[in-house]
């Protein structure tokens with residue numbers, strides 16, 4: 001009896017761990033993509049798209065750029081489209097590389113990356129909204 005209880009406990013532990021792993025994977029998928037996954041389809045492309053999203057019935061803290069991390073080649077043009085209902089911006093963290101200013105709902109901003117590097121950016125209205133464009137030679 002004691003032995004079978006031990007087995008049950010072990011099985012429960014495995015279930016909890018596997019649930020935690022699958023929940024973690026799901027969270028990454030909802031948040032956008034992992035940097036590695038985002039790189040694959042866009043690496044050779046000359047254009048790439050990022051959606052600015054406001055998930056319905058969620059706190060504003062869930063508003064984000066999808067994918068949050070994008071990898072492109074030098075010369076690629078990235079277009080951000082505001083799919084939400086309020087103004088957003090795409091503002092380089094260095095305040096120099098690029099700044100969309102206001103992107104109205106249902107409109108877009110494009111920028112062509114002519115230099116290699118890592119370009120973090122944020123939304124000037126909602127600073128928790130953060131993204132990164134990784135530009136490779």
Ligand SMILES: [Cu+2]
Nearest residue numbers: 088123125126
């Ligand atoms: Cu915003």
